[in-house]
Amino acid sequence: MGYLEMDLTLSDEAKAMHETIRKFGLEVMRPAGIKLDKMADPEQVIAKGSVLWDVIKTSRELGIHKRGIPKAFGGMLEDMDPKVGPRMAEEMGYADAGLSICLGVSAFPMTFAMMSPEPELQQLVRDYCEDTKGEIIGCWAITEPDHGSDWILGTNPKFTDPKCAPSVRAVLKGDEYIITGQKSAWVSNGTIATHATLHVCLDPSKGMQGGGLAVVPLNLPGITRGKPLDKIGQRALNQGEIFFEEVKLPKKYMVITDGALMSAIAKMILTNANGGMGQAFVGLAQAAYDEALKYAKERVQGGVPIFEHKNIKLQLFNMFIKVEAARAYARRMAAYNHATAPNGSSPHAIAAKVLSTSTAFEVAHEAITIFGGVGLTKEYLIEKLFRDARAAMIEDGENNALSLSGAEDLI
Numbered sequence: 001m002g003y004l005e006m007d008l009t010l011s012d013e014a015k016a017m018h019e020t021i022r023k024f025g026l027e028v029m030r031p032a033g034i035k036l037d038k039m040a041d042p043e044q045v046i047a048k049g050s051v052l053w054d055v056i057k058t059s060r061e062l063g064i065h066k067r068g069i070p071k072a073f074g075g076m077l078e079d080m081d082p083k084v085g086p087r088m089a090e091e092m093g094y095a096d097a098g099l100s101i102c103l104g105v106s107a108f109p110m111t112f113a114m115m116s117p118e119p120e121l122q123q124l125v126r127d128y129c130e131d132t133k134g135e136i137i138g139c140w141a142i143t144e145p146d147h148g149s150d151w152i153l154g155t156n157p158k159f160t161d162p163k164c165a166p167s168v169r170a171v172l173k174g175d176e177y178i179i180t181g182q183k184s185a186w187v188s189n190g191t192i193a194t195h196a197t198l199h200v201c202l203d204p205s206k207g208m209q210g211g212g213l214a215v216v217p218l219n220l221p222g223i224t225r226g227k228p229l230d231k232i233g234q235r236a237l238n239q240g241e242i243f244f245e246e247v248k249l250p251k252k253y254m255v256i257t258d259g260a261l262m263s264a265i266a267k268m269i270l271t272n273a274n275g276g277m278g279q280a281f282v283g284l285a286q287a288a289y290d291e292a293l294k295y296a297k298e299r300v301q302g303g304v305p306i307f308e309h310k311n312i313k314l315q316l317f318n319m320f321i322k323v324e325a326a327r328a329y330a331r332r333m334a335a336y337n338h339a340t341a342p343n344g345s346s347p348h349a350i351a352a353k354v355l356s357t358s359t360a361f362e363v364a365h366e367a368i369t370i371f372g373g374v375g376l377t378k379e380y381l382i383e384k385l386f387r388d389a390r391a392a393m394i395e396d397g398e399n400n401a402l403s404l405s406g407a408e409d410l411i
């Protein structure tokens with residue numbers, strides 16, 4: 001038994017599940033992520049025949065998409081040992097961080113569809129659980145061109161300035177909401193999603209506190225998409241704008257209409273999203289450390305493997321300490337937030353996200369020093385890990401903005 005699997009309380013079933021995800025990560029996600037990262041045009045990532053679709057399809061066949069959904073909807077939540085979730089997230093982040101986010105965010109709209117009493121939305125969740133082909137894909141549409149960190153800091157009840165009101169507006173007319181506005185190019189899966197969790201403004205006079213949340217089928221008339229975003233890291237994670245022009249959304253799809261409730265839900269969403277990031281990016285930190293250790297044993301300078309040089313030894317051990325500390329904290333945070341679900345603790349989740357992503361970045365950066373010049377080339381995985389880790393420090397909230405939000409909650 002390896003160190004990472006060591007847990008005397010894990011059942012054989014849980015261990016088998018962990019092993020399945022590790023295999024899927026190393027055999028399917030990792031090679032696909034490398035291939036997708038090298039594609040010059042992000043349109044190629046989502047083109048017919050791209051390996052992205054093989055990853056999504058295999059994850060569906062394995063049932064990864066329904067791990068957080070209760071059995072009543074066809075999911076497997078009750079069968080999941082809470083200790084396995086963080087390990088699965090670590091394995092997927094280890095394999096390819098961008099793809100792990102692509103797969104994770106896909107289930108987002110289902111969380112809110114489940115909250116609705118509407119039979120149509122409940123059926124959507126059942127269809128999603130049964131979907132083994134990747135025909136139903138979700139996204140989380142929150143960021144707008146004019147409102148990025150506003151959404152992160154806007155969960156604070158003090159954030160009521162009408163100047164900061166979100167720009168995607170929904171106005172109730174009879175039995176329909178008319179939706180107008182634009183979500184930014186940062187929407188993960190925005191280019192391929194069939195359904196969105198859409199954050200809207202219902203009452204601009206209340207600023208960020210006048211929000212609502214809808215589950216939106218993205219084939220409604222008036223919805224269009226932008227071109228896939230071309231960015232430096234997590235290139236396997238396709239992202240793009242979503243435009244809404246006088247979109248008529250049946251009233252039943254607006255799941256949350258109460259501004260005060262919406263603020264509490266937004267906090268819960270950030271807690272869950274950041275908790276997940278905290279777990280996944282420990283995986284990336286581990287991957288960067290593993291690559292550096294492997295290279296240090298292979299590369300010979302001064303007549304010996306560079307691992308024999310004291311500076312390299314000390315640097316590797318320092319990286320090892322950082323990864324172990326981040327993982328221990330992320331797992332502890334996950335256990336605490338599971339025990340205190342559905343709210344969990346936002347400062348703990350944010351602390352895990354900030355710690356894991358900055359650890360991943362620092363470890364990848366230090367690994368490049370160990371690689372020397374070749375660490376900067378496309379020949380080795382480490383430069384991709386470095387780019388993927390950098391993107392994570394902005395993803396789901398720039399780390400400083402998140403820390404400000406977490407600090408408010410401490411007070």
Ligand SMILES: Cc1cc2nc3c(=O)[nH]c(=O)nc-3n(C[C@H](O)[C@H](O)[C@H](O)COP(=O)(O)OP(=O)(O)OC[C@H]3O[C@@H](n4cnc5c(N)ncnc54)[C@H](O)[C@@H]3O)c2cc1C
Nearest residue numbers: 140141142143148149186187188394395396397398400401
């Ligand atoms: C890989 C990746 C995946 C993402 N996925 C999604 C997704 O699925 N869905 C989605 O909707 N969005 C997504 N995002 C967007 C992400 O949430 C935003 O980029 C992030 O919240 C920061 O917003 P911004 O880029 O507009 O930066 P800005 O808000 O413009 O911030 C710029 C700088 O100013 C600082 N700043 C801003 N406001 C304040 C303030 N009030 N006080 C102090 N400092 C402040 C910030 O800390 C930051 O350093 C993703 C981003 C990345 C990188």
